[in-house]
Amino acid sequence: MLDDATSPRDRPGSGPLQGLRVIDFTQYVAGPYCSMLLADLGADVIKVERPEVGDVYRRQGPQFLNGESVTFLALNRNKRSVALDLQTIEGRERALELARQADVLVENSSPGTMKRLGLGYEEVQRVNPAIIYCSLSGYGQTGPRSSEGGYDLMLQSEAGLMSVTGEPGRSPVKVGLPVLDFGTAIYGANGILAAYIHRLRTGEGQWVDVSLLDTAVAWLSMLAGVYWATGEVPGRLGSRSSLFAPYQAFEASDGWLTIVGTGGKDGWGAFCSVLELPHLVSDPRFVTNSDRIAHVDELSDLLAARFKDQPVAYWVERLKAAHLPAAPLNSVDVVLDEPQTRARNLVIDVEHPNGGLYQAIGIPIKLSKTPASVRMGPPRLGQHQEQEFGPEDGQRRR
Numbered sequence: 001m002l003d004d005a006t007s008p009r010d011r012p013g014s015g016p017l018q019g020l021r022v023i024d025f026t027q028y029v030a031g032p033y034c035s036m037l038l039a040d041l042g043a044d045v046i047k048v049e050r051p052e053v054g055d056v057y058r059r060q061g062p063q064f065l066n067g068e069s070v071t072f073l074a075l076n077r078n079k080r081s082v083a084l085d086l087q088t089i090e091g092r093e094r095a096l097e098l099a100r101q102a103d104v105l106v107e108n109s110s111p112g113t114m115k116r117l118g119l120g121y122e123e124v125q126r127v128n129p130a131i132i133y134c135s136l137s138g139y140g141q142t143g144p145r146s147s148e149g150g151y152d153l154m155l156q157s158e159a160g161l162m163s164v165t166g167e168p169g170r171s172p173v174k175v176g177l178p179v180l181d182f183g184t185a186i187y188g189a190n191g192i193l194a195a196y197i198h199r200l201r202t203g204e205g206q207w208v209d210v211s212l213l214d215t216a217v218a219w220l221s222m223l224a225g226v227y228w229a230t231g232e233v234p235g236r237l238g239s240r241s242s243l244f245a246p247y248q249a250f251e252a253s254d255g256w257l258t259i260v261g262t263g264g265k266d267g268w269g270a271f272c273s274v275l276e277l278p279h280l281v282s283d284p285r286f287v288t289n290s291d292r293i294a295h296v297d298e299l300s301d302l303l304a305a306r307f308k309d310q311p312v313a314y315w316v317e318r319l320k321a322a323h324l325p326a327a328p329l330n331s332v333d334v335v336l337d338e339p340q341t342r343a344r345n346l347v348i349d350v351e352h353p354n355g356g357l358y359q360a361i362g363i364p365i366k367l368s369k370t371p372a373s374v375r376m377g378p379p380r381l382g383q384h385q386e387q388e389f390g391p392e393d394g395q396r397r398r
Contacts, residue, residue: 015042016370020196022104023048024079025095025119027055029152029178030136030212031108032075033185038104038192039078040363040372046102046388047076047379048095051083054381066354073358073378077350081379082388086117094389095119100127104192108136111146121207130205132195136188140211150212152178159216164223167238180212187215245292245299246271249329250307256329257312259303259319261292268292270322274315275306351377 020043024035032047032055039045049055057072065073082098085091096119099105105124107114114120114135121133135141138150156162156174166173191208199205223234226242234242239258241247246261261271268289272280280286280302285295292299307315312328319326330338336347348362363372385393 014375015040015372016367018042020044020104021102022046022106023095023098023102025105025107025109025114026136027057028108029057029071029075029181030184030188031106032057033182034134034136034188034192035079035106036075036077037185037189038106040374041365042370042372043104045079046098046384047079047081048086048098049081049083049381051085051382054081054083058381065358066352066356068353068378073350073352074360076378077360078375079379080384080387081381082385083382086119092118096124096127098388099124099131102128102131103196104132104134106134106136106188106192110149111135111137111139111141125205128205130199130203132192132199132205132208134188134192134208134210136184137209137211139213141207141209152181152212155180155212155216159213160220160223161216164234164236166236168236170236172236180215183215183219184210184212240296240300242293244289245296246303248300250304252307252310252312252315254311257307257315258327258329260325261289267324271319271324274318274322274324275303277302277306348374350374353378353380353383 017038020038022035022038022043022045024031024045024047026032026035026047027049035045035047047055053059055072055076057069057075060069060071063070084095086095095117099119107119115123121135124131124133137146138155139145139148153174156165156179157172159180161180162172162174165175187210188208191210195206195208226232226234239249244261246259249256249258261267268286269281272278284291286292286299316326316328335341341347344362344366346362346364348360349357350360352358358377360374363374365372
């Protein structure tokens with residue numbers, strides 16, 4: 001871990017974005033994850049937080065590790081922290097000065113909030129015409145609902161994801177992760193990097209506008225195509241697919257596994273052979289993939305009864321031996337201990353801001369020439385005040 005006197009941007013070999021200076025005005029999930037992606041790739045990310053309280057997730061329970069919220073730890077490594085009161089003239093002036101010296105600014109306030117503070121895109125662009133300014137929000141920066149706040153669960157519901165998630169005829173469920181927060185964060189980082197490439201070519205900065213709504217609707221692309229082509233509104237299918245059968249989760253004698261069926265006749269024959277159900281190969285209800293889709297309920301009932309005869313490992317081993325895709329349905333603890341997960345460095349040790357180490361998820365992007373890295377753990381609130389604003393300010397805030 002770097003000491004307070006050493007800036008991460010000065011450390012050699014810290015990733016392809018080394019030297020990129022990012023001012024981070026975000027909290028909760030989408031914004032911090034977006035800026036953490038940039039930090040992992042080597043950017044110097046300065047997190048601007050409220051004095052005394054900091055990011056909302058610093059104190060958001062219910063789980064804490066060594067005095068720090070686990071959600072904050074998960075979203076804020078590789079960053080430095082300064083504390084500024086943006087409700088004061090001094091705080092806003094200092095924030096604007098940080099933005100003047102930055103390459104990128106990331107914020108996820110409700111649209112209009114940063115402008116009211118004198119830190120909107122136009123205001124920052126006046127002092128730094130080359131700034132890449134990224135805004136993450138619920139509904140975007142334009143349109144009749146742009147001023148509304150939006151949370152992941154709201155947008156999973158409102159933008160259609162929950163309408164196609166869960167078992168048919170049962171209560172709707174959300175995806176088990178804040179997928180729209182994470183997806184919007186990734187789109188934000190993508191947009192920032194695209195804008196950065198444009199700036200390298202032209203010298204021009206620009207405003208990157210991403211939202212949970214845009215992410216959700218973008219992910220409806222295949223379902224929207226089905227609707228426009230057929231007029232049928234997609235609904236909940238559980239683990240099934242509307243395009244292939246069998247393609248779903250089945251319960252074995254000791255757990256669950258997932259089956260990815262094939263539309264090819266040879267694959268169907270091999271599948272029936274593994275399950276020792278040869279009579280299904282020529283059953284007119286199931287000969288082609290289209291036939292199986294049309295009779296998916298009957299097919300699922302037949303297969304479900306067979307899969308319960310043996311344990312998960314039995315079926316997965318035999319299906320894979322026949323070159324048929326199958327996988328166990330693993331719980332989180334199993335995934336984290338899986339040899340392939342470990343081989344890919346997806347579980348790592350990180351220095352805790354209050355001392356010691358904690359386990360964290362590693363970096364999913366592997367670069368052969370300029371690898372990303374975890375250079376330091378999440379910062380303590382205001383830890384880098386003196387580094388950014390001088391010894392006097394650091395002493396005053398201790």
